[in-house]
Amino acid sequence: MPYITATDGTSLHVKDMGAGRPVVLIHGWPLTGDMWEKQTLALVEAGYRVITYDRRGFGLSGHPINCYNYDVLADDLAVILEQLDLWDATLVGFSMGGGEVARYLSRHGRARISKAVLLASIVPFLLKTADNPDGVDISVFDGIKQEIRQDRFAFLKSFLPGFYGTTMLHHPVSEGVLDWSFTLASMASPMATIDCVDAWGKTDFRSDLQSFTIPTLIIHGTADSAVPGDIAGRRAADLIPGSVFLEYDGAPHGLFLTHAEQVNEDLLKFLAS
DSSP states (O other): OOEEEOTTSOEEEEEEESSSSEEEEEOOTTOOGGGGHHHHHHHHHTTOEEEEEOOTTSTTSOOOSSOOSHHHHHHHHHHHHHHTTOOSEEEEEETTHHHHHHHHHHHHOSTTEEEEEEESOOOSOOBOBTTBTTSBOHHHHHHHHHHHHHHHHHHHHHHHHHHTTOOSSOOSSOHHHHHHHHHHHHTSOHHHHHHHHHHHHHOOOTTGGGGOOSOEEEEEETTOSSSOGGGTHHHHHHHSTTOEEEEETTOOTTHHHHTHHHHHHHHHHHHHO
16 A cells, blocks of 8 residues: 555555554655665564655655645544554654654544654744743744745755764765755655745644653754754653653764664664563
């Protein structure tokens, strides 16, 4: 079943691999479900059923003009869980994907879900407001959207090295990984790439966190410049009772690749607990 149809008719490209307890991996912006290559291999080999999918507007899924808010995105996730008849599932959300995990739990409940993982996630709230004074100023998100409008491909070329923590002296990923990531990101529609900046940058998930009544693992890197841990991972851990918070020293945003062995080890340990 490579495609599942969302409630509004949008086709969602889904990969369903392996057998065992299901783990649903939800990708970050501006990549696709294929970003989970290292995790998929480790999980399938460990005896889990792994489901990845391309968010609407990205990869091989349909590219509608609008509808990129988290209510719609969470409903897309719900359709996938229902169509594949998944139960006792673990949801793993990276970066923007953490928002789907939070909104799904608050909007659809935990009946099908046994555990949750927030990996370098944007949850609970990035935007600077009067009651979130340590957040990111709105001008940053507006600037990103303007750069994408001017030259989306130049933006991606400049964005991706920092995503993985690449500097003149530090090369945690190969040129091949940067090229591959650029290809994945280039597959997205320009509308989705722009509109999702508002979704992950401005959506307040603080009230959604009350729905995290299941075991939750939160992982964040101390060198994450895209989604600073002090306003995201660490704060989510403070707001989700009983959650387990792991902080990777020196890890950048794209820790699913730069620290893949550590991420896989901690994920498998959490799944088995």
